[in-house]
Amino acid sequence: MDSADTTAARVKRIVAVNRIGAEGVSATGSETLAARTELLVTAAPARFRTSAARIFDEPLPEPRLVRPVPQAIRVAAGS
Numbered sequence: 039m040d041s042a043d044t045t046a047a048r049v050k051r052i053v054a055v056n057r058i059g060a061e062g063v064s065a066t067g068s069e070t071l072a073a074r075t076e077l078l079v080t081a082a083p084a085r086f087r088t089s090a091a092r093i094f095d096e097p098l099p100e101p102r103l104v105r106p107v108p109q110a111i112r113v114a115a116g117s
Contacts, residue, residue, distance in 0.1 A: 077101035
């Protein structure tokens with residue numbers, strides 16, 4: 039018995055019932071990942087893009103480098 043088919047069918051039902059699927063993608067998934075994805079990275083955008091393209095087996099959009107904002111800790115007077 040192959041549980042992958044059963045698992046895929048269950049996930050498909052859960053996605054449909056909760057309406058969390060991608061809008062506008064055909065049943066064959068013909069829309070490319072690059073057309074629907076924005077990539078934000080905190081370091082090494084070229085390395086990330088190379089690795090992600092290998093995983094997804096298609097070219098991805100250029101990642102945008104972002105810098106995390108350090109969290110400011112405020113101390114209330116008298117504490």
